[in-house]
Amino acid sequence: MKIPLGILLSENQADKENILKHLEENSYIITVGDRTTEKMIDFDLIPSLQIVDGIEKREKREPPKLVNTTEITVDNPPAEITSQSIDVIxxxxxxxxxxxxLVTGEEDLLVLPVCIHAPENSVVMYGQPNEGLVIVKITSEIxxxxxxxxxxxE
Structure with a gap:
């Protein structure tokens, strides 16, 4: 998505301190993207839901490491949002x-159904390529x- 859905923190601002300013104590943290997920795990802000595809900037990579995570796999072709993906979300x-x-294909657009179906106290985070981190507080407006x-x- 070319236009961020929420607040864009530039790469050099996307540190734990600045991210915490956008979280409430009981925020349900959702990350979309391998690098964003890895960054939150490194900050010890464990996402309740992580959507990853093992690819970063079109390069294959290892998905972020985290123990005790329930993993579900889904196929979602690039530039699409499948009904199966929505059901899994x-x-x-x-x-x-x-x-x-764990998405086979591409997870980028899954930010959209996540924003629709996320619980009330959710905060969705995803990377804006070459710009930074987008933080979206889920509201009825969003x-x-x-x-x-x-x-x-459609």
């Missing part, structure tokens, strides 16, 4: 966290904005 929200969805984007994509 919904299912993940009802599971004991942390949950990792859900409506994202639904409009999804409607345009």
């Amino acid at each position: 919904k299912k993940a929200f009802s599971m004991e966290s942390p949950v990792r969805i 859900r409506n904005k994202v639904q409009s984007l999804l409607d345009l994509m």
